[in-house]
Amino acid sequence: EEFDYYADVCFKAFGDRVKYWTTFNEPNLFTRLAYVLGKYPPARCSAPFGTCESGNSHREPYVAAHNMLLSHAAAVHNYKKNYQATQGGSIGIVIAMKWYEPLTNTTEDILAARRALSFEVDWFLEPIFFGDYPREMHKLLSSNLPKFTSEEKSLLQKNKADFIGINHYTTIYVKDCISSPCDLKAYEAYEANALVLATGERDGVAIGRPVRTASI
Numbered sequence: 552e553e554f555d556y557y558a559d560v561c562f563k564a565f566g567d568r569v570k571y572w573t574t575f576n577e578p579n580l581f582t583r584l585a586y587v588l589g590k591y592p593p594a595r596c597s598a599p600f601g602t603c604e605s606g607n608s609h610r611e612p613y614v615a616a617h618n619m620l621l622s623h624a625a626a627v628h629n630y631k632k633n634y635q636a637t638q639g640g641s642i643g644i645v646i647a648m649k650w651y652e653p654l655t656n657t658t659e660d661i662l663a664a665r666r667a668l669s670f671e672v673d674w675f676l677e678p679i680f681f682g683d684y685p686r687e688m689h690k691l692l693s694s695n696l697p698k699f700t701s702e703e704k705s706l707l708q709k710n711k712a713d714f715i716g717i718n719h720y721t722t723i724y725v726k727d728c729i730s731s732p733c734d735l736k737a738y739e740a741y742e743a744n745a746l747v748l749a750t751g752e753r754d755g756v757a758i759g760r761p762v763r764t765a766s767i
Contacts, residue, residue, distance in 0.1 A: 645716030
């Protein structure tokens with residue numbers, strides 16, 4: 552309700568000039584950094600992901616994402632119902648994205664790459680377009696994954712985004728961690744809830760040319 556009110560203030564104040572609205576920028580990246588790794592406020596996490604004072608990296612990111620998805624749907628509903636016809640704009644969301652390649656040509660690693668993508672991108676896009684989380688997330692997270700009510704599913708499906716923005720940063724290999732255990736260190740744990748291990752190298756060869764970024 553609070554996010555919908557905030558969005559409404561923005562639509563009223565700026566809608567005569569703003570024609571492309573983004574409800575959230577990279578919510579899948581922010582949620583992981585804030586509630587899985589604890590790198591962003593409110594800096595909540597648990598082992599093996601980090602050493603925060605409090606938090607649960609196996610549950611809290613999915614609760615936070617659930618609320619963000621419902622906030623997105625509420626804002627889209629408001630804009631389409633009350634503003635779009637007169638203001639002539641579009642509303643969507645921007646997702647951060649890695650592309651995952653299987654480390655080997657085994658069935659296990661091929662499925663791991665698909666699973667990693669579900670936890671990275673489909674986590675947000677499938678609820679927005681189909682009203683529920685990916686099957687892989689339901690299977691692995693069980694009760695840690697919140698459930699949408701029938702009313703919430705209807706809100707999501709009836710108020711689809713006009714566009715999806717994609718911020719693609721990198722492609723990386725993944726190894727399956729279901730059929731064989733992985734020794735996950737904290738800094739490697741970004742994808743661990745999907746039970747995969749990500750690596751930038753195969754047989755000592757990098758997947759691509761590293762890109763150096765400057766600090767601002």
